[in-house]
Amino acid sequence: MTLLLLLIAPACAASEQSKAVPTVAIISPTAGTPVKLGDQVSVQATANDELGVFKIELWVDGRFYCAEHNPQPAANVPFTAVLPWTANVPGQHILTVKAHNVKGTVSAPASLTVQVGETPPTATPTPTAAPEEGVTPAPTGNAQEGQCTYDADFLADVTVPDDTEYAPGTSFDKIWRYQNSGDCPWPQGTAYVFIGGDKMGASNTVLVDEVPPGGVIEITVTMTAPGVPATYTGYWQMRLPGGELFGDQAYVRIVVPAQ
DSSP states (O other), rough: HHHHHHHHHHHHHHHHHHHHEEEEEEEEEEETOOEETTTTEEEEEEEEOSEEEEEEEEEEETTTEEEEEEOOOTTTEEEEEEEEEEEOOEEEEEEEEEETTTTOOBBBOOOEEEEEEOOOOOOOOOOOOOOOTTOOOOSSSSSSSSSSOOEEEEEOOOSSOOEEOOOOEEEEEEEEEEOSSSOOOOOOOEEEEEEEETTTTTOSSSOOOOOOOOOOEEEEEEEEOOSOOEEEEEEEEEETTTTTTEEEEEEEEEEOOOO
């Protein structure tokens, strides 16, 4: 009888271990964070698992939005992901993250609520007295001569259509076509930058040419297909030299098939 109990005990322990699921938590933003309409929110989440975290997904109002895959899943090694979400609809939204381990087991969800509102109206300026005759009023800072806006419209995927298949380790060039749709020329130092999802070995920043209003440009980013079979998506956007993101966000999505 004693021997039988000893044999059963390890089996029970193994059974308990097989029931382990990943854990996941949202680091930022915090619950109740106010968000302006049109802003991009970076949802940062961290997960851990006994077998290794394969990916973290972002769900918005119960619908899948995007995911970031772990390029090197390892047992008991935390994985942190930054998942970009654009707040295009005003009102209250529930952001949810889920983690998957390398065996496909899904964590319990972690959620928070954010409030998306319209951009606050510009305050009405305080009336000022009329200048005395013969006195030239000082200029205000509200309207400067030559003021213009920056914008960028995504036009086309020149290469790598969505869900193109690549074998693990294959290098490829993703090319996007954009137009300067603002009335400012893009200054020297403007870059196309990785903002979330799967980077796939690419550089974080790719400098682009100075483009006049109405001009069209093609942007090339070299990437490498990850080694684990899955669907991978990376998100990119324009950034001014001062760090401000502008224009349309675009993405690249590939499939690494099972061998």
